[in-house]
Amino acid sequence: MAVSSTDAGTKNIVQGGRLARYGLRTVALTYLSLLLLIPVALVFYKAFEEGFSVAWEAVSTPEAQHAIYLTVLMVVIAVPINTVFGIACAIVLVRHNFRGKALLNAAIDMPFAISPVVIGLSLVLLYSTRDGWFGQDLAAAGIEVIFTPVGMVLATMFVSLPFVVREVVPVLQEIGDDQEQAASTLGAGRWQTFWRITLPSIRWGVTYGVILATARALGEFGAVSVVSGRISGSTETLPLYLRKLFDTFDVAGAYAAAVVLALLALVVLFAMNFIQRRDRAILAGPSVATEPGALVPHLDVPDGKENR
Amino acid sequence: MSIKVENVRKQFGDFVALDDVSLEVRDGSLTALLGPSGSGKSTLLRVIAGLEEPDDGRVLISGADMTRVAVQNRNVGFCFQHYAAFKHMTVRDNVAFGLQIRKRPKQEIKDRVHELLELVQLEGWIDRYPSQLSGGQRQRMALARALAVEPKVLLLDEPFGALDARVRMELRQWLRRLHDEVHVTTIFVTHDQEEAMDVAEQIVVMNDGAIEQAGSPTDLYDHPETEFVMSFVGTANRIGSLLVRPHDVQLSHLRTDSADEAMIDRIVHLGFEVRIEMTLADGNPLIAQLTRAQVEELELADGQIVYVLPSRARVFDGNGSSPRTEELTLA
Numbered sequence: 324m325a326v327s328s329t330d331a332g333t334k335n336i337v338q339g340g341r342l343a344r345y346g347l348r349t350v351a352l353t354y355l356s357l358l359l360l361i362p363v364a365l366v367f368y369k370a371f372e373e374g375f376s377v378a379w380e381a382v383s384t385p386e387a388q389h390a391i392y393l394t395v396l397m398v399v400i401a402v403p404i405n406t407v408f409g410i411a412c413a414i415v416l417v418r419h420n421f422r423g424k425a426l427l428n429a430a431i432d433m434p435f436a437i438s439p440v441v442i443g444l445s446l447v448l449l450y451s452t453r454d455g456w457f458g459q460d461l462a463a464a465g466i467e468v469i470f471t472p473v474g475m476v477l478a479t480m481f482v483s484l485p486f487v488v489r490e491v492v493p494v495l496q497e498i499g500d501d502q503e504q505a506a507s508t509l510g511a512g513r514w515q516t517f518w519r520i521t522l523p524s525i526r527w528g529v530t531y532g533v534i535l536a537t538a539r540a541l542g543e544f545g546a547v548s549v550v551s552g553r554i555s556g557s558t559e560t561l562p563l564y565l566r567k568l569f570d571t572f573d574v575a576g577a578y579a580a581a582v583v584l585a586l587l588a589l590v591v592l593f594a595m596n597f598i599q600r601r602d603r604a605i606l607a608g609p610s611v612a613t614e615p616g617a618l619v620p621h622l623d624v625p626d627g628k629e630n631r
Numbered sequence: 632m633s634i635k636v637e638n639v640r641k642q643f644g645d646f647v648a649l650d651d652v653s654l655e656v657r658d659g660s661l662t663a664l665l666g667p668s669g670s671g672k673s674t675l676l677r678v679i680a681g682l683e684e685p686d687d688g689r690v691l692i693s694g695a696d697m698t699r700v701a702v703q704n705r706n707v708g709f710c711f712q713h714y715a716a717f718k719h720m721t722v723r724d725n726v727a728f729g730l731q732i733r734k735r736p737k738q739e740i741k742d743r744v745h746e747l748l749e750l751v752q753l754e755g756w757i758d759r760y761p762s763q764l765s766g767g768q769r770q771r772m773a774l775a776r777a778l779a780v781e782p783k784v785l786l787l788d789e790p791f792g793a794l795d796a797r798v799r800m801e802l803r804q805w806l807r808r809l810h811d812e813v814h815v816t817t818i819f820v821t822h823d824q825e826e827a828m829d830v831a832e833q834i835v836v837m838n839d840g841a842i843e844q845a846g847s848p849t850d851l852y853d854h855p856e857t858e859f860v861m862s863f864v865g866t867a868n869r870i871g872s873l874l875v876r877p878h879d880v881q882l883s884h885l886r887t888d889s890a891d892e893a894m895i896d897r898i899v900h901l902g903f904e905v906r907i908e909m910t911l912a913d914g915n916p917l918i919a920q921l922t923r924a925q926v927e928e929l930e931l932a933d934g935q936i937v938y939v940l941p942s943r944a945r946v947f948d949g950n951g952s953s954p955r956t957e958e959l960t961l962a
Binding site: 512 | 703704719776
């Protein structure tokens with residue numbers, strides 16, 4: 324009977340483990356549903372509650388069109404600049420040693436730490452044509468920053484700056500510089516090494532950083548709101564426009580605009596996902612040795628251990 | 632191409648990695664840099680490659696001063712311990728890399744890649760990615776990649792260090808044969824004295840950022856100039872002021888005035904050879920290497936007290952500026 328009692332004991336442990344596992348899953352799913360899935364689903368539901376045409380009308384007004392255009396413009400300018408800067412910055416942080424490196428490292432995280440409204444205000448302090456530090460000089464040169472798309476791009480760049488850096492730094496650390504050194508012994512100069520070795524090696528990090536930066540740039544409200552002046556049809560991005568509709572009790576319009584904003588983000592997400600999938604499929608290649616008499620590949624050294 | 636290193640110094644912070652190192656490597660030779668970790672052997676190799684710039688001194692490759700020439704212009708082949716395979720490229724593209732950088736014609740690149748993959752026995756793996764290869768295959772691919780650009784010298788930094796023992800043995804012999812075929816001046820770094828003796832024509836023993844001795848494997852084994860070389864290349868016992876190889880230790884049951892007393896701790900049978908592990912009266916360990924017949928004749932057993940007489944020994948006077956070496960042949 325000793326055997327069966329041990330069996331029962333094991334079973335209890337297994338059941339206990341299963342219970343804990345399901346319990347954990349339930350908690351995670353409930354948490355996600357309450358905080359994320361249900362609210363977002365409700366927005367979609369509300370937007371199309373009165374029919375597709377009503378929603379379409381709300382987002383096809385010239386005002387709405389301009390807001391969409393402006394939001395896309397912010398992303399198209401701010402994200403590529405921050406991507407280039409982010410990659411350069413990550414390389415400097417990982418591969419170089421210099422005084423003040425810790426300071427630079429900390430400074431990059433500032434946009435995470437500072438409230439976007441404060442960022443907006445600081446830009447006003449600098450660029451305001453009335454009393455900004457170099458606002459008047461710039462105005463004299465014909466460049467106005469505050470209450471124009473120029474300031475809004477600056478604000479968007481500010482808030483979306485850290486993402487690419489933060490995603491690329493760990494990848495660079497992980498891959499090490501062995502491959503780059505190997506490329507240099509084979510005759511590759513710095514640029515050739517960057518384009519042929521470094522960039523392809525960090526592309527996952529860059530991709531993910533771009534997704535996050537884009538999402539942030541698309542949705543930015545606080546900083547842009549302060550520097551834009553919210554001039555309808557001129558300096559109103561989609562989030563600002565949405566807020567205005569909501570404040571003027573155009574609820575259906577607000578939800579429709581919200582759907583457009585969400586869709587823009589989803590398009591970016593899917594596009595990146597698609598690129599990544601295709602890339603992975605290429606990398607994976609045929610999985611088993613097929614040629615006759617060939618050795619079966621023994622993967623005795625796992626990928627991760629390859630780098631010091 | 633010959634390699635000449637003249638009075639090279641390299642310091643990392645306070646740590647002196649290379650202290651006034653000079654070395655000459657003959658054209659077409661196969662040389663091992665042997666030493667414990669931290670002895671400066673890898674740094675010396677990296678200085679020759681141009682991956683590390685010396686603080687002082689010169690590096691000459693076939694007579695030309697290369698000290699200030701950038702690594703990409705030195706035309707050296709370099710293999711890393713962890714292969715440094717380009718993970719996002721196929722075996723073909725890895726091997727073709729140096730040729731593509733040099734903008735060689737497509738057909739030439741194609742032919743050369745096939746030729747090299749045949750040489751390293753990876754023809755069937757041309758379209759694979761490094762992650763699909765075993766460690767030994769990756770290192771062979773890295774060798775093909777380094778050889779593709781017809782380097783003046785081939786430098787290997789612990790090339791077999793990350794591989795398991797069996798693959799390591801195979802690759803050693805394979806490297807030997809490869810060198811007979813391509814005849815490129817080769818230097819490889821290792822901390823494994825057996826590997827160095829097995830593969831190299833010339834061994835350079837390094838310790839504490841300096842060269843202890845350079846010479847042929849038999850030379851180093853039979854005529855070590857320092858105590859370090861004697862104990863690092865092969866095994867050495869210390870009996871008082873003498874250093875004795877395990878196969879020069881003679882055991883006896885007869886007590887004599889000149890013999891040292893030792894107690895047998897363990898007898899290890901290694902096929903034809905038998906290793907006797909003992910402790911001397913002064914507490915130092917002693918290892919003797921005997922044949923099976925000798926052990927049977929002496930009827931050795933654990934716990935026995937035996938008397939030790941070296942048949943050959945060396946004395947090092949390491950304190951003077953020129954260490955004195957003496958060979959004693961005892962009865």
